[in-house]
Amino acid sequence: MVLPFNPQDQPHESEFSLDFNAKPWTLDRVITSCTDEGQVAIQELMGALVEQGWDGSEFFQVNMAAEEAVVNAIEHGNKRDPCKSVHLLFRVSPTEIYLEITDQGSGFNPDTLPDPTDEDLIEKPRGRGVMLIKEFMSEVHYNDRGNSVVMIKRRSAETGDSDSNG
């Protein structure tokens, strides 16, 4: 693979290099309702992040959001049905990450989820994935049915060990 960006050479964004040289990395894949297959795709995604100069907290946060969304698609969306699949569309450029994850379930309403930090829920061992996705990504959009999520992470002004959340 030819790297459009070498992080060592070009530590800072520049509109020129972005528009004319940056060939965003793309993964477009249909996986079965198997988290191992999801893991493989996320490993490839994280490799692309490294190649395109993402690191530190942003790297961690994208890893977390991808992990939670893929597991939700398989577990809650497809209910691990071996006849159902998950469509992954990942794009990584040096300045922006686009993750689209679509399952074949009946969806849900992310706006009516209970707050897992509430006193009566804080001891429950569940219900933190969507919250972390929303905290860690710059934009999160579910479709109306709720079986597809688009998550965008924009590079913060500071490169490297930024601790920005979203």
Add this chain to the structure above:
Amino acid sequence: MVLPFNPQDQPHESEFSLDFNAKPWTLDRVITSCTDEGQVAIQELMGALVEQGWDGSEFFQVNMAAEEAVVNAIEHGNKRDPCKSVHLLFRVSPTEIYLEITDQGSGFNPDTLPDPTDEDLIEKPRGRGVMLIKEFMSEVHYNDRGNSVVMIKRRSAETGDSDSNG
């Protein structure tokens, strides 16, 4: 697809046509632990049987054996695990059908299965698949582990509505 044999033209086997003209139909496919995917492959198999002049009881029996073996691979072998797959290798010529079905389970011993026709088992709603496979195919071989079966059906001398079992 070019049919190597047209049943109307060549209702009887001939060694010549077999060896030199017959291009056996082949399906070599990995499916997930999803019976719908198994169904699609079996439909294609049955289409190939028609094309190669199989019909009547032999058609029915091969359909049954394929169905039972694929369902067993998915259900008992892979236990419907979405991370596991089944390998199908089907070959159909006008005189012989070869079906190889391999799952990723831990296998079983087909020789120690109880006889479902026993008085104390006859009312149980299970345990007839392997028996029907053995009855309906000319040869059935499980590998040592028991996660792979090879089933062969040879065309009986009588073509058409034969009621031979195996």
Add this chain to the structure above:
Amino acid sequence: MATPKRIVVNEQDGVSVVRFVDRKIVDSSSIEQLGEELIALVTVDKRNMLLLNFENVEFLSSAALNKLISLRNKIKPTGGTLKLCNLHKDIEQVFKITKLDKLIEILPNEEKGLASFK
């Protein structure tokens, strides 16, 4: 019961004659549904004289056979009877090999099937 989707039921001389919608009884969710509809005939509709007419059925898997056995087991303690008729010869062969023809009576056609209940 909810309107059945995999079977069509007709009452005739006190016997429920059941026909099948599918020519091939093989898809696992259809088989599950079929099983539920057949059992509901007994548990919900309280019918226990059942004649299943297989005229339309070209193929059925052992999973479908299992549903018939479960149906027979459900009917038996009610004092009712399950019978089959109009089996294609290959399907009848399946019943013979598995000796299920000893468990569930098979009649050649609907007329003889109905008569056998008298």
Add this chain to the structure above:
Amino acid sequence: MATPKRIVVNEQDGVSVVRFVDRKIVDSSSIEQLGEELIALVTVDKRNMLLLNFENVEFLSSAALNKLISLRNKIKPTGGTLKLCNLHKDIEQVFKITKLDKLIEILPNEEKGLASFK
């Protein structure tokens, strides 16, 4: 208990110090196993003063978080305590966002962790 595979446990001043084998706690079967091993510390080995040292851990998913909550819930009624130390800053951030740092005490390092049990 069976030899743990996902954790390494050392007794120190009456506290069980637990370290993790995996740098990324994310694979679902590993998480299940991890959860069982942690719970067995309490239910089988009757240890209830636990300090989990996250030094080796770079990443963990919410499924792994859930196992920690279950562990905390198991320990609480025994009168014991679960504490964590040496969290990477991004993981500590996860605990802050989810307010789990209010449920499970987090110490900067093992020394302070051990001292806090005194």
